[in-house]
Amino acid sequence: MKRPGTINFxxxxxxxxxxxxxxxxxxxRIEAMEGLLERMFVLPGINKPIGLDVLLDLVPVVGPAVxxxxxxxLAWEARNLGMSKWQMARMFGNVGVDLLLGAIPWIGAIPDFFFRSNSRNLRIIKRHLDKHHPATATIEGVVKG
Structure with a gap:
């Protein structure tokens, strides 16, 4: 029973x-978070997208933890979708590897160019969504005109 004056969040x-x-x-939400963490902007010259994850790795100790x-x-959101424990373990494993690689001060940002844990986790979640919630599927591609 709802009490008067309370908000149903x-x-x-x-x-x-x-x-x-x-x-x-x-x-x-997960696509937006992955974009923020992995593809926030493109480095000029090498045309490589980077995001907040790489920038955070430049801040020793605290950055990789954040x-x-x-x-x-992302993994918590996946849990809300009812994904399997195996999928969840893979996702947390990806986050753990990223944390360990990023823990090396300054140099830890370099592996983030190649091991994009959030993009890997997004692919795992999208596979689950496409299989179990096909109505949410989006078509990705480039429109050329």
Whole structure:
């Protein structure tokens, strides 16, 4: 029973666009977080996308930990989709490897160019969504005109 003057946060979240617990909302959130962490901007000259994850690795100790927490959020969202324990273990393993590589001061940013744990985790989640929630699938590609 709801007490007078209280706010139902579950209902409020479901009414806000993109904040619901449905698979389509979760897909949009995880894609946005992966973009922030892995593809925020492109390095000029080498045309390589980097994100907040690489930048955080430049801050010794705290940076990789913050990146790992943000990457773990993707796995937490995946848990809300009902993904298997094996898939969850793979995702947390990817975050752990990224944390260990990033723990090397300054040099830890270099492996992030090649081992993109958040992109790997996004692929795992998308495979699950495409199989179990096909209505949320998006078509990716480039339109040339």
């Amino acid at each position: 579950d209902g409020l979240a479901d009414r806000m666009p993109g904040m619901g617990r449905d698979a389509a909302s979760i897909r949009r 990146g790992a927490v943000m990457g773990s959020w």
